[in-house]
Amino acid sequence: MSRVRFTLPQVKDYPDSRPSACPHCGSVILNRHGKVTKRVTDLYISEVTVIRYRCTDCLKTFRHYPKGVDSHDRSLRLRGVSALSWALGLSLRSVSHLLSALGCGLSRMSIWRDVQEWGSGALSGWMNRTRGRVRVMGADETVIRLRGKKTVLGFVTDAKSGQLVGMDVLVDRDSEGFMRWLQRYVSRFGVEAMVTDDLSTYKPVVERLGIEHQVCIAHVRKNVRRRIDEIDGWDWHRENDRKAQDQVQDS
Ligand SMILES: [Zn+2]
Structure with missing residues (x-):
């Protein structure tokens, strides 16, 4: 089996860029309007600097966060770790214990929200450090059981090398859910063809993505x-x- 390496979202303590436009009206002329210190729960960082900007057009102010931080009090990295630990088979209770041991105690309810956030694709940065194109991509799912509930994990591989490109929790296993899951890989890696098993869900999705479809004979x-x-x-x-x-x- 090929080695699996996960890329967790990075967390910076200071924004390393300016916002490109006002989130309210889209204007690009923005003035700095002070800064605030924000406490975050993360594995390594406890405080970050958030820069405030004021739009010269609509006069509204907004916050510009460093990488890996948003309005949440927990970093994207920590939310990613909690979702991944659960996806790899730990129960919500075990993930909660694990994170407490790492100094980032979390309730089971928060972990469950992280898992759903991850499944909806809101947590990006879970792709492997694959560079360049993946012309032929393999997609597959596996079902794990968690407290009697079926949970589906989606895997995306580079069909040529067999390397894992990404892994997602699939909350919705219908065409729309599969579109959300696969679209970002197709556009990011310039995928031209997809190899899947004979699951009928893939066919309409692959057609909508406008790429070739092959059914894997081994499957x-x-x-x-x-x-x-x-x-x-x-x-x-x-x-x-x-x-x-x-x-x-x-x-
Ligand atoms: Zn504005």
């Missing part, structure tokens, strides 16, 4: 084999399937 074979294995007395089919598999490997 199909795995699914067929699993279904055959579930049925008693199909030894002849199983044997045949195995022979066909050996022939493919020999050739």
Whole structure:
């Protein structure tokens, strides 16, 4: 299995750029209007500087946050860690204990909100440090059970290298949910084709994304084999399937 490396959102203690436009009216002529210190809950940083700006057009003021910080009292990095720990199989209670041990105690309710935020794609920065293009992307899901509730994790890989490109919690498993999940990868990496299993949900999504679609034969074979294995007395089919598999490997 390839090594998995996660990229957590970075957190800076000072904004390293100016805002590009007023969030209220879009005007680009902005004046600095003081600064404030904000306490944040994070693994490494406890305080950040927030710069206030005043728009010269609509005269409204707004706050400009450093990287990895927003109006929330917890950093994006910490929210990411809590969602990821849960997604990797820890219960909400265990994530809460883990974060307390790291000095960032969180209630189970907050962790659950982080997970949903992550699943909706609001927490970006979870992609691997893949650079350049991923012409052919593989997409797959796996279901984990959490307190009797099915939870779906979506994986995106570079089909050529097999490297993991990103991982998401899929809250909605319908076409709209899949669009939200896959669109950002397609536009970021210039994806031209997608390899998936034979799940019918992918087909309309891939069409809307305007890229090529390939059904992965290994997936199909795995699914067929699993279904055959579930049925008693199909030894002849199983044997045949195995022979066909050996022939493919020999050739
Ligand atoms: Zn304005």
